[in-house]
Amino acid sequence: MDKSLVLAEPAPDTTGMRYRMLETIHEYAAERAATDPHDQAETARLHAAHFLALAEEAEPLLRSAAQLPWIRRTETELDNLRAALHTAVATKDTDTAQRLVFALDWFWWLRNYRVEGAEWATQAITVTPADPPEGSPAYWQYMRLRVLHMFLRAEGNTPDEFSTPEYRALAARIKEAFRHGSPETTRFPGMLWPMTAFLTGDALDFHADLDRTIENCRRHAGDWELGVTLMLRTHVAIDITGGLPTVDADLAELHEIARRVGDRWTRAQVASAAGEVALSRGRYDWARAEYEECLRLAHEVGAHVEAPFAIARIAEAAYCSGDMAAAEQLLAEADLESERYGGVYDVRAYARLLGAMLALQRGDADQARAECERARAEGAKMTVPPQFTAGLDGVDAVLTARENGPAAGLAKIGPALATAVAAHCAERVLAGLADTAAVLLADADRPAEAVRALAAATAWRTGHPRSVPEEAAVAGLPDRTRALLGAARYIQEETAGTSLSPSDLAGSLTGN
Known part of the structure; x- marks a missing residue:
């Protein structure tokens, strides 16, 4: 330090002093190190072992109440951790490469290093022997690595990336391995295995699989893993019918x-x-x-x-x-x-x-x-998600009606509702589309159908109010249609509308 060969400065994570070299000194030191390849390799191995230990110490703490200083420390040491990964991959040290990837996987996800994490997962796969004996520790390491790779790659890649025969076959293999349940299947991101089928578009059994992984986490995992799966189920449930x-x-x-x-x-x-x-x-x-x-x-x-x-x-x-x-x-x-x-x-x-x-x-x-x-x-x-498509289709129907008349809008809203019903969208979404249909039906001089659609939308909401914009969109519609139908006919149509299911209304709008 006195000779400025090494420079010292306080660490940003408050763990003490950190030391670095000027680039010219660093280049000279690297040249000197290269003159003894054995010593250089041993130094790199010791460096990787040190930072593997740090990463594995940090990993559970990154998901705890004590996480903030450990997040800062991991971020501070990120270049050293990258160097350790590089050493492990370059020397084909499978164990160190896998352990480093699994120690850093949540950090990459949390701190939005997902693209970089996917690249390291790819490199770890290249040094991991494929198809280890089923049920062996190496098998579970390999399968967890493939799940992690899929999840990290999902960031920044289009859906088409996962619709290939290769990824569909991989998702099916992951499902077969993880669905039976065991302690090995509950570690992040393995407990999220149902989502791999969702990525590939083969999500027929998604909800049952999600229930299965939650019960597996109850038996074999900790609170954090159970919480992640429960959160996924909660978010999914809010968006589906019933x-x-x-x-x-x-x-x-x-x-x-x-x-x-x-x-x-x-x-x-x-x-x-x-x-x-x-x-x-x-x-x-x-x-x-x-x-x-x-x-x-x-x-x-x-x-x-x-x-x-x-x-x-x-x-x-x-x-x-x-x-x-x-x-x-x-x-x-x-x-x-x-x-x-x-x-x-x-x-x-x-x-x-x-x-x-x-x-x-x-x-x-x-x-x-x-x-x-x-x-x-x-x-x-x-x-x-289907509710996003439903929202866009609803706006499109309103705009089409303003541009080309209510009949053109109805030609859009009927298929939109049918698609949302088929996708099991939440009642709130279905009711919004039905409200739009009611307004367009009234504008198309079909007041009886408008009353039924509005009554159906209200019934599907099960007592929950319309938003202010939704209320404004249908304001005056009851008075307007009642004036055309008369009080008795209005009540008759309203009563009929309350018993309409979303499929019934979608069918009447599309003629099916």
């Missing part, structure tokens, strides 16, 4: 798990799930408070990918409560946050959909159409 009444028990258990684990990411995800439930039940102030808590925790733990999504959902809560100015401002913030961290496709797609809905509220059809096109373009980069 799912909302089932989420309360899981949500209550998740709150307890989050309290015990202390992991801020878990707590953020539980707040996000609670916010989604509140939105679905028309509790917009509660939803906003939950998403603001999710955002606070995401920022605290540095889960930068989660932050723009939380901001966009706060914008949705503002939109649903009628605060359009706040919704516009929050959407702009979500865009900035998303761009700051490399563009989060699902957030950008969702934000564009919400932007289209806001433009409709302002009466700006051109802007709404442009936002729809942008939303579809962003959605093409990922596997979009």
Whole structure:
């Protein structure tokens, strides 16, 4: 240090001093090291062993209440950890390469190093013997590595990437290995094996498989792993027909798990799930408070990918409560946050959909159409949920009606509702499409059908209120149709509408 061969500076993670060389000194030292290959290799091996031990010490703590200093420490040592991975791969040290990848997998996911993590997982696979004996420790290491590789590759790759025969065969193999349950199948990301079939589009048994992995985690895993699978089931349930009444028990258990684990990411995800439930039940102030808590925790733990999504959902809560100015401002913030961290496709797609809905509220059809096109373009980069497609189709039907008349809009809304029904979208989504159909039917001088559609939409909501924009869209419709039909006929059609199922209404709109 006195001769400036080594420079010292305080570590950013407050763990003491850190030492580095000027680049010219570093190059000279590397040249000297290369003169003794055996000594150089042994030094690299010791370096890799040291940082493997650090990574494995940090791994469980990154998912605990003690995570913040360990996140900072792992981030500080990231170049050393990369060098250790490089050594393991270059020397074909399979054990060290695999252990380093598994020690860092959650860090990569949490801190949005997912593309880099996928590259390291690829390299670890190249030094791992394929097809080890089934049931052996090497077999489970290999299968976990393949699951991790799929999940990390899902970031930044289009759905077509996983629709190949190769990936479908891999997903089927993963399902066969993990579905029977054992302690080996509950470690991250192995317990999320049902999602591999979802990536490839072969999700016929997805819900049953999700229940199976939750029960396996109850038997063999810790709170954190169980919490992740329960969170997945909660988010899925909120979005499917008949799912909302089932989420309360899981949500209550998740709150307890989050309290015990202390992991801020878990707590953020539980707040996000609670916010989604509140939105679905028309509790917009509660939803906003939950998403603001999710955002606070995401920022605290540095889960930068989660932050723009939380901001966009706060914008949705503002939109649903009628605060359009706040919704516009929050959407702009979500865009900035998303761009700051490399563009989060699902957030950008969702934000564009919400932007289209806001433009409709302002009466700006051109802007709404442009936002729809942008939303579809962003959605093409990922596997979009059916409720996203339903939302876009609903806006498209309204815009088509404004451009070409109500009959043209009805020609869009019928198939949109049929598609949403087939995808088992949540009642809230189906009811929104039915509301749009009711308005278009009334505009097309079909008042009796309009009354039935509106009554059906109200019944599907099971007592949960319409949002402010939804209420505004159907305002005056009952008085308008009652004046045309008369009170007695109105009541008759309304009663008939309350017994219509989503399939019934979709069939009547499409002529099926």
